[in-house]
Amino acid sequence: MRRLEQVGIVGVIVALIAVPTAYHGWPTSARGNLFTALLLASGLTLVWWRTHPRIVAVVGGALLLLTTLLGSYGWFPDTAFAIMALLSLVAALGWSGRAAWGATAGLTAYLAVVWLILGERNEVPLIMFTVPSFLAGTVLRLRREAADELARRSLELEEERELFAELAVRHERARIAAELHDIVGHAISVMVIQAAAGQRLVERDPVQAEQVFVGIAESARQGHDDLQRLVELLGGTEVSGPDLSLIDEVVSRAARGGLDVSCRFEGDREGLAAPTAHIAFRVVQESLTNALRYAPGAAVRVLVNGSGRGLIVRVDNDHAIREHPRLSGTGHGLIGLRERVQEVGGQLAAGPVPGGGWRVEATLPNGRTRTHRGWPGASRRA
Numbered sequence: 001m002r003r004l005e006q007v008g009i010v011g012v013i014v015a016l017i018a019v020p021t022a023y024h025g026w027p028t029s030a031r032g033n034l035f036t037a038l039l040l041a042s043g044l045t046l047v048w049w050r051t052h053p054r055i056v057a058v059v060g061g062a063l064l065l066l067t068t069l070l071g072s073y074g075w076f077p078d079t080a081f082a083i084m085a086l087l088s089l090v091a092a093l094g095w096s097g098r099a100a101w102g103a104t105a106g107l108t109a110y111l112a113v114v115w116l117i118l119g120e121r122n123e124v125p126l127i128m129f130t131v132p133s134f135l136a137g138t139v140l141r142l143r144r145e146a147a148d149e150l151a152r153r154s155l156e157l158e159e160e161r162e163l164f165a166e167l168a169v170r171h172e173r174a175r176i177a178a179e180l181h182d183i184v185g186h187a188i189s190v191m192v193i194q195a196a197a198g199q200r201l202v203e204r205d206p207v208q209a210e211q212v213f214v215g216i217a218e219s220a221r222q223g224h225d226d227l228q229r230l231v232e233l234l235g236g237t238e239v240s241g242p243d244l245s246l247i248d249e250v251v252s253r254a255a256r257g258g259l260d261v262s263c264r265f266e267g268d269r270e271g272l273a274a275p276t277a278h279i280a281f282r283v284v285q286e287s288l289t290n291a292l293r294y295a296p297g298a299a300v301r302v303l304v305n306g307s308g309r310g311l312i313v314r315v316d317n318d319h320a321i322r323e324h325p326r327l328s329g330t331g332h333g334l335i336g337l338r339e340r341v342q343e344v345g346g347q348l349a350a351g352p353v354p355g356g357g358w359r360v361e362a363t364l365p366n367g368r369t370r371t372h373r374g375w376p377g378a379s380r381r382a
Contacts, residue, residue, distance in 0.1 A: 006047045013043035013083070020077035027074050035074025038067045043083040046090065053094035057103075060087045061110060068117045081125055085133040092137025096145060100138070107134060178336040180227075191219050215256050244269055244304060246281040251302060254288045261288065261300040267307025268366075275344050276364050280304065280313045283348070286337050287315035287360040295358065297321035310346070311364040319356035334360075 017040050027033055042063035045056045064084060067076070088107065095103040111126050195216060201209035244265070251263045272280075284302055291300045298318040305312040334350050341348040346364035353359045 002050070005050075009047050009049075010044065013040060013046070016079040016082055017043055017077060020079055021075060024075050024077070029073060031070060031073035032075075035067055035070045038063050038070070039074075039076070039080055039083075042067065042087075043080075046083070046086055049086075049090045049093075053090045057087055057091035057094050061091070065110070065114065065117075068114050071118070081129040084126075085129040088130040088134040089137040089140075092134045093141050096141060100141075104134075174336075178340060188223075191216050215258075218256070219253065243272065243274075243277045244280060246277070247284050247302070247304060250281065250285050250288060254292070254300075259288065259292060259300060260298070261291075261302065263302040264304070266303070266305040269304075269306060272306070272311065272366055276311060276366060279340055279344055279346070279364055280311060280362070282337060282340065283313045283360065283362045284315060286333050287317075290333065290358070290360075291315075291317040295320040298357065306366060309366065311366045312361065313364065314359065314361045316353065316359045317357055 017036070021027075021036055027036060042060045045060040045063070049056045060083070064087065067074070091103050091107060092100075107130065111130060115123055115126060198209045198213050198216070247263065251261055254261050284304075287302075288300065291298060295317045298320050300315065300317040303312070303314040303316075305314075334348075338348040338350075341362050341364065344364060346362055348360070348362045350360045351358070
């Protein structure tokens with residue numbers, strides 16, 4: 001296609017210069033032939049207008065200026081003004097930005113020199129065949145630059161969209177991993193503790209051992225139900241929003257699993273935003289799981305306080321009074337929990353307390369969405 005265009009340009013230049021000159025009468029003098037050759041060469045530079053527009057504008061304009069200097073030795077066909085128009089168009093296309101202003105000044109100076117060489121005549125053709133084409137080239141260049149900029153922005157947006165999609169997938173995978181860690185880790189920890197107790201009781205107290213194994217089955221069913229809810233949530237099924245009653249459930253299950261745990265609620269309990277209630281539940285669940293793993297036999301105290309502007313969830317456990325089972329965690333439980341607390345604008349602190357034991361305390365924004373109903377402070381020993 002490019003080669004066909006170049007052949008077409010050569011044909012047009014020959015038709016504009018050579019044919020009218022031959023019809024008028026080909027020059028017989030050396031300077032007359034030089035005049036016609038320079039005119040043809042000026043037009044033929046347009047063959048490279050796509051690849052070297054600046055060189056074409058400068059060289060073609062210079063050759064055309066030489067024909068003006070030799071004007072008395074040759075015949076200038078009127079059709080040659082089309083070459084001047086095309087060179088002006090290429091000059092407008094060749095420079096952009098601040099350089100375009102320089103090209104405008106250069107064209108103005110060029111026309112002034114040609115006008116002076118011609119003896120202050122023929123200024124109307126000069127203006128008619130340069131200024132409109134230069135303005136048209138400027139418009140085309142600006143449209144091309146705008147299209148290139150839009151294409152570049154579109155590519156950047158597409159890359160950003162792919163990056164955001166990748167980050168969203170990573171975030172979702174991390175969220176799912178955290179949920180699975182909480183669900184599976186807690187259920188397995190309870191079952192392992194209960195299984196170890198059942199092994200010790202199976203010969204000494206078969207009745208109590210049977211109760212322990214019933215607790216294992218209940219923990220397994222509860223873990224299965226939690227996983228089913230997670231699957232439904234990920235599948236887009238509407239699942240009722242969590243509330244602080246889930247803390248009651250997890251505390252009760254831990255107590256039935258042999259953990260010495262107490263739970264106390266203070267302040268407002270109603271109207272919490274679902275994300276806040278969910279994080280509060282996960283704080284208690286992760287803390288009880290760690291107590292089962294690393295502090296067997298220790299008393300655990302859970303406090304949920306919604307009396308201030310935020311919701312405070314605190315879980316304290318004493319030091320272990322029995323050898324803890326060989327049940328190690330992944331090491332990412334508290335790290336992932338801290339990240340999720342921070343996502344909702346809260347803070348999490350975890351560490352040892354004086355006198356032995358461990359404390360996990362989360363401060364969460366309450367995110368209440370409706371008028372709250374308080375309830376008398378209650379303390380329950382599980």
